[in-house]
Amino acid sequence: MGALKHLLDFTGWEASQVEDLFETAKLMQEVLERPVKKVPALQGFTVATVFFEPSTRTKISFELAARRMSADVVSFSPGGSSLKKGESYKDTLLTLEAMKVDAYVIRTDAAGVPYQATRWVKGVVINAGDGRRAHPTQALLDAFTLTEALGGLEGKKIAIVGDILHSRVARSDAELFSLLGAEVWAAGPATLLPQTLPGARLTTSLKEALSDADAVIALRLQRERMEAGILPSIPEYVAGYQITPERLAWAKPQAPLLHPGPMNRDVEVDGRLADSENSLVTRQVANGVAVRMAVLYHLLVGRNR
Amino acid sequence: MGALKHLLDFTGWEASQVEDLFETAKLMQEVLERPVKKVPALQGFTVATVFFEPSTRTKISFELAARRMSADVVSFSPGGSSLKKGESYKDTLLTLEAMKVDAYVIRTDAAGVPYQATRWVKGVVINAGDGRRAHPTQALLDAFTLTEALGGLEGKKIAIVGDILHSRVARSDAELFSLLGAEVWAAGPATLLPQTLPGARLTTSLKEALSDADAVIALRLQRERMEAGILPSIPEYVAGYQITPERLAWAKPQAPLLHPGPMNRDVEVDGRLADSENSLVTRQVANGVAVRMAVLYHLLVGRNR
Amino acid sequence: MGALKHLLDFTGWEASQVEDLFETAKLMQEVLERPVKKVPALQGFTVATVFFEPSTRTKISFELAARRMSADVVSFSPGGSSLKKGESYKDTLLTLEAMKVDAYVIRTDAAGVPYQATRWVKGVVINAGDGRRAHPTQALLDAFTLTEALGGLEGKKIAIVGDILHSRVARSDAELFSLLGAEVWAAGPATLLPQTLPGARLTTSLKEALSDADAVIALRLQRERMEAGILPSIPEYVAGYQITPERLAWAKPQAPLLHPGPMNRDVEVDGRLADSENSLVTRQVANGVAVRMAVLYHLLVGRNR
Numbered sequence: 081m082g083a084l085k086h087l088l089d090f091t092g093w094e095a096s097q098v099e100d101l102f103e104t105a106k107l108m109q110e111v112l113e114r115p116v117k118k119v120p121a122l123q124g125f126t127v128a129t130v131f132f133e134p135s136t137r138t139k140i141s142f143e144l145a146a147r148r149m150s151a152d153v154v155s156f157s158p159g160g161s162s163l164k165k166g167e168s169y170k171d172t173l174l175t176l177e178a179m180k181v182d183a184y185v186i187r188t189d190a191a192g193v194p195y196q197a198t199r200w201v202k203g204v205v206i207n208a209g210d211g212r213r214a215h216p217t218q219a220l221l222d223a224f225t226l227t228e229a230l231g232g233l234e235g236k237k238i239a240i241v242g243d244i245l246h247s248r249v250a251r252s253d254a255e256l257f258s259l260l261g262a263e264v265w266a267a268g269p270a271t272l273l274p275q276t277l278p279g280a281r282l283t284t285s286l287k288e289a290l291s292d293a294d295a296v297i298a299l300r301l302q303r304e305r306m307e308a309g310i311l312p313s314i315p316e317y318v319a320g321y322q323i324t325p326e327r328l329a330w331a332k333p334q335a336p337l338l339h340p341g342p343m344n345r346d347v348e349v350d351g352r353l354a355d356s357e358n359s360l361v362t363r364q365v366a367n368g369v370a371v372r373m374a375v376l377y378h379l380l381v382g383r384n385r
Numbered sequence: 386m387g388a389l390k391h392l393l394d395f396t397g398w399e400a401s402q403v404e405d406l407f408e409t410a411k412l413m414q415e416v417l418e419r420p421v422k423k424v425p426a427l428q429g430f431t432v433a434t435v436f437f438e439p440s441t442r443t444k445i446s447f448e449l450a451a452r453r454m455s456a457d458v459v460s461f462s463p464g465g466s467s468l469k470k471g472e473s474y475k476d477t478l479l480t481l482e483a484m485k486v487d488a489y490v491i492r493t494d495a496a497g498v499p500y501q502a503t504r505w506v507k508g509v510v511i512n513a514g515d516g517r518r519a520h521p522t523q524a525l526l527d528a529f530t531l532t533e534a535l536g537g538l539e540g541k542k543i544a545i546v547g548d549i550l551h552s553r554v555a556r557s558d559a560e561l562f563s564l565l566g567a568e569v570w571a572a573g574p575a576t577l578l579p580q581t582l583p584g585a586r587l588t589t590s591l592k593e594a595l596s597d598a599d600a601v602i603a604l605r606l607q608r609e610r611m612e613a614g615i616l617p618s619i620p621e622y623v624a625g626y627q628i629t630p631e632r633l634a635w636a637k638p639q640a641p642l643l644h645p646g647p648m649n650r651d652v653e654v655d656g657r658l659a660d661s662e663n664s665l666v667t668r669q670v671a672n673g674v675a676v677r678m679a680v681l682y683h684l685l686v687g688r689n690r
Numbered sequence: 691m692g693a694l695k696h697l698l699d700f701t702g703w704e705a706s707q708v709e710d711l712f713e714t715a716k717l718m719q720e721v722l723e724r725p726v727k728k729v730p731a732l733q734g735f736t737v738a739t740v741f742f743e744p745s746t747r748t749k750i751s752f753e754l755a756a757r758r759m760s761a762d763v764v765s766f767s768p769g770g771s772s773l774k775k776g777e778s779y780k781d782t783l784l785t786l787e788a789m790k791v792d793a794y795v796i797r798t799d800a801a802g803v804p805y806q807a808t809r810w811v812k813g814v815v816i817n818a819g820d821g822r823r824a825h826p827t828q829a830l831l832d833a834f835t836l837t838e839a840l841g842g843l844e845g846k847k848i849a850i851v852g853d854i855l856h857s858r859v860a861r862s863d864a865e866l867f868s869l870l871g872a873e874v875w876a877a878g879p880a881t882l883l884p885q886t887l888p889g890a891r892l893t894t895s896l897k898e899a900l901s902d903a904d905a906v907i908a909l910r911l912q913r914e915r916m917e918a919g920i921l922p923s924i925p926e927y928v929a930g931y932q933i934t935p936e937r938l939a940w941a942k943p944q945a946p947l948l949h950p951g952p953m954n955r956d957v958e959v960d961g962r963l964a965d966s967e968n969s970l971v972t973r974q975v976a977n978g979v980a981v982r983m984a985v986l987y988h989l990l991v992g993r994n995r
Contacts, residue, residue: 112485116429118457124726126754137480140459144431144484147457152728152757154750171952175747178975179754180722342476365483417790421734423762442785445764449736449789452762647781670788 084382086198086205087375089214090255098260102224104374105367111148112370122151125380128181130156130172131208132188137341138208138217141365142185145372154181169193170200177201183380186210204379212248217375218340219252221368223260225360226295228367229336234261239289239331240280241321242299242348243272243311249299249340254279265289268321269312286321293331297338298323298348314347324350328358336360389687391503391510392680394519395560403565407529409679410672416453417675427456430685433486435461435477436513437493442646443513443522446670447490450677459486474498475505482506488685491515509684517553522680523645524557526673528565530665531600533672534641539566544594544636545585546626547604547653548577548616554604554645559584570594573626574617591626598636602643603628603653619652629655633663641665694992696808696815697985699824700865708870712834714984715977721758722980732761735990738791740766740782741818742798747951748818748827751975752795755982764791779803780810787811793990796820814989822858827985828950829862831978833870835970836905838977839946844871849899849941850890851931852909852958853882853921859909859950864889875899878931879922896931903941907948908933908958924957934960938968946970 084097111119127146129139139155146153156176173184183204186194191211198205209215223233230236238257244250244266254264258279266273266280267289273282283289290296301317311317323337337349337358345351353359389402416424432451434444444460451458461481478489488509491499496516503510514520528538535541543562549555549571559569563584571578571585572594578587588594595601606622616622628642642654642663650656658664694707721729737756739749749765756763766786783794793814796804801821808815819825833843840846848867854860854876864874868889876883876890877899883892893899900906911927921927933947947959947968955961963969 114429117431117485118429124724124728126727136461140461140481141484143459144457152754154753156746156750168955174972175951175975176750178972179751179979180727180976341480345473362479362483365480366485369484419734422736422790423734441766445766445786446789448764449762646785650778667784667788670785671790674789 084378086194086207087216087379088194088198088205088207089216089252090219090259093259095260098220098223098256101220101371101374101378102227104377105224105370108370108373108377109367111373112366118148118150120150121377122146122149122380125151125182126154126180127151127183127185127376128154128156128176129185129208130176130187132158132169132186132190132193133209135187135209137365138187141368142206142208142217142372145369145376146183148369149373149376151182151376169196173197173200177203183376206375206379209248212246212251214252214255215248216252216256217368217372218249219256220375221364221371222249222253222297222338222340223256224371225338225364225367226257226336227260228363229360230294232260233257235263236261236294237263237265237292238295238297239293240264240266240297240299241286241289241323242268243301244268244277244282244299245272245274246302247299250277250280253297265293269317271312286327287330290327290330293335295336295338296323296328296331297340298343300340300342301344301348303344303347318347322346322348322350323353325352325356328353334358338364341365389683391499391512392521392684393499393503393510393512394521394557395524395564398561398564400565403525403528403561406525406676406679406683407532409682410529410675413675413678413682414672416678417671423453423455425455426682427451427454427685430456430487431459431485432456432488432490432681433459433461433481434490434513435481435492437463437474437491437495437498438514440492440514442670443492446673447511447513447677450674450681451488453674454678454681456487456681474501478502478505482508488681511680511684514553517551517556519557519560520553521557521561522673522677523554524561525680526669526676527554527558527602527643527645528561529676530643530669530672531562531641532565533668534665535599537565538562540568541566541599542568542570542597543600543602544598545569545571545602545604546591546594546628547573548606549573549582549587549604550577550579551607552604555582555585558602570598574622576617591632592635595632595635598640600641600643601628601633601636602645603648605645605647606649606653608649608652623652627651627653627655628658630658630661633658639663643669646670694988696804696817697826697989698804698808698815698817699826699862700829700869703869705870708830708833708866711830711981711984711988712837714987715834715980718980718983718987719977721983722976728758728760730760731987732756732759732990735761735792736764736790737761737793737795737986738764738766738786739795739818740786740797742768742779742796742800742803743819745797745819747975748797751978752816752818752982755979755986756793758979759983759986761792761986779806783807783810787813793986816985816989819858822856822861824862824865825858826862826866827978827982828859829866830985831974831981832859832863832907832948832950833866834981835948835974835977836867836946838973839970840904842870843867845873846871846904847873847875847902848905848907849903850874850876850907850909851896851899851933852878853911854878854887854892854909855882855884856912857909859907860887860890863907875903879927881922896937897940900937900940903945905946905948906933906938906941907950908953910950910952911954911958913954913957928957932956932958932960933963935962935966938963944968948974951975 191213496518801823804817
């Protein structure tokens with residue numbers, strides 16, 4: 081089993097690699113509980129966040145992960161940058177490469193850019209979300225959080241609910257959870273389901289997906305799309321697919337509820353559940369920093385050893 | 386007298402707490418005079434600047450204060466962030482809390498958000514200006530600068546001049562200066578005076594406020610409001626309330642002149658005074674970093690001892 | 691020969707000062723090749739990037755240069771800042787000065803602002819591009835890159851091609867290269883040539899400029915201007931002045947090709963050349979960080995010795 085070079089999606093990954101990464105993430109969790117939340121592991125390394133599509137939460141999570149291992153962080157964002165002057169994605173990355181950047185954390189609405197990037201630069205590429213395609217660090221933090229809660233994913237039934245069609249989170253979650261042995265169900269209105277979702281069974285029946293599930297993941301709905309009439313209306317969605325205490329009762333007792341955030345309160349999830357003991361939303365955010373520290377550490381320091 | 390948990394306004398503060406803080410600020414001033422302006426006091430702590438309302442000056446002042454004590458700093462700004470996607474103030478802060486942020490420096494045009502924040506997060510909250518309500522670090526740096534210049538505030542007459550009605554600086558200055566024993570006068574056109582200003586006497590007579598004053602604070606006028614006709618016109622304001630050398634002569638000899646910046650030259654203050662020996666504007670900015678270092682130190686390190 | 695105080699342009703510079711700087715830049719190149727690309731040379735110093743005009747590439751280059759020498763970096767940008775509230779360039783810089791900034795890296799579309807800044811602040815001023823006037827760190831990295839490639843500039847013929855009239859790079863390159871003993875030619879369409887360019891000979895004949903040249907620098911064209919009809923059309927420019935393999939053959943064999951970036955592929959330079967062995971574009975970017983580290987080091991540490 082070879083060392084990881086990049087993190088793009090989970091093609092070619094083995095379960096043991098994920099478990100290795102989770103061992104490191106547990107050590108990072110301990111670092112984050114200390115009064116001095118800082119280790120010198122990446123001193124002298126430079127991490128660039130290259131967010132062609134804005135996302136403050138994910139960006140700050142990666143920035144903190146890098147800084148708490150003493151890396152230098154630079155942020156490239158297209159606002160006021162050369163992209164407006166006609167510079168290509170490729171030239172942007174080659175410029176950063178020449179400045180001796182070691183890792184590129186790339187978010188873009190164009191699926192595939194992080195994959196191409198691995199051909200352009202010698203540094204490590206981490207996909208922080210590309211179009212509808214993949215969002216692997218979100219899937220890793222979801223799987224890590226579920227493993228904490230359930231003791232492992234092998235043989236567990238996990239239900240993913242919402243706008244499956246447009247969701248890179250659903251795609252990466254299904255890919256990773258099935259690799260780890262889970263039975264993944266994806267439920268949503270017919271217009272929001274893709275033809276297939278590798279690693280998952282698709283259904284329009286929320287009850288079928290939730291029945292006896294070990295955990296439930298509600299996805300974010302893009303209100304903009306709904307308000308533009310492209311998606312079902314919000315009341316329609318809420319009536320059919322909102323996770324309520326009554327519907328969550330279809331799942332196993334104490335089944336945890338996850339959401340990638342930011343949540344539209346009282347849309348995807350009933351407000352009473354959002355702040356309930358079932359909700360692991362805050363735990364997901366906390367684990368996100370630890371998991372991203374582990375990813376940066378494995379890709380950067382694992383490589384040079 | 387209990388340890389401070391947050392800095393929201395000066396309700397419940399005692400003068401001795403302010404004096405303690407000023408002792409620390411003096412030590413920080415010494416650090417800032419060294420060739421290597423850096424101490425390890427906050428190594429491993431994370432400070433988030435959460436500016437829902439833009440303010441480069443105040444943000445940079447807090448950032449430098451945190452970095453010069455070796456803290457990590459992350460900046461959350463709503464531009465391109467989840468707030469646009471419908472995330473609430475509360476969810477934003479809970480997300481940062483989950484990422485193990487230790488201190489939140491919050492600026493917002495909505496009065497009260499920093500107060501609510503103390504119920505949402507376990508970390509330290511510092512109000513960096515909320516609506517028209519309070520701007521306590523500005524008041525602390527003003528009081529510190531006046532204490533340097535006058536030897537203390539006990540029994541001194543301090544005049545605050547300008548748009549008192551809309552000014553959080555006036556509100557916090559009056560609260561703090563009166564706590565420290567000063568006699569505070571607030572002067573401005575009738576339309577720019579509030580019904581009451583706790584800790585201060587209100588007057589439309591500039592001469593009454595300035596006569597025999599030990600120091601004068603001119604407030605910033607928001608030209609946008611004047612140009613929109615909401616406030617008196619600029620020539621009208623200048624005629625009645627601009628601080629000129631002739632009017633400053635009503636105060637005690639060598640009375641210092643302060644301004645929270647950025648100044649509209651030749652509006653609030655005659656250009657000749659802005660760069661004169663009376664002006665402590667630059668000193669205020671310098672003291673701002675030292676005072677904010679002291680605030681962060683007292684709230685973060687004082688707490689864990 | 692006195693120590694350098696600022697970097698504005700090359701007026702009053704001697705060749706030996708440039709050579710000293712290049713010696714330091716070579717040491718910095720070595721630092722950048724190490725696994726831990728960081729030295730403590732500027733610990734406790736604060737560098738402010740003050741970009742009144744946006745430029746992500748140059749800003750990141752300076753930021754990395756400062757951070758890799760362990761300086762603290764703050765970024766002032768007018769977006770959402772006090773400049774919108776009517777604050778002057780001068781007040782902005784005085785505010786940063788009061789906060790104990792040691793070096794100001796200033797980019798502005800107003801020629802002369804960095805020059806005035808040296809009268810306002812006590813810290814070091816580095817011109818990162820002012821209007822059409824000067825861009826001295828670009829010229830230094832160009833000269834450093836040419837020195838690497840050619841063994842020195844004494845007696846070499848260097849051709850600069852493109853929109854000479856609006857280019858601060860052309861102006862600074864000509865000034866510096868001629869100081870170092872090069873013969874500089876500047877070529878472009880008649881409408882894009884200035885009356886004079888100190889240090890260079892002007893010509894509309896691309897062939898005259900390129901014949902027997904030791905190196906060629908293609909400048910960036912601002913497409914916005916061309917599309918607005920102010921400049922010649924793109925096809926017209928390409929026909930007359932694009933650097934193609936055929937035209938580059940007029941120069942000496944293996945003559946290197948430089949471009950300050952970001953390049954408009956297939957406009958200023960034929961796409962085949964952009965990625966060819968002749969192209970030193972990536973090398974220029976890499977050297978940019980090393981040269982800027984040397985500049986910061988000479989100005990900040992050289993001064994205090």
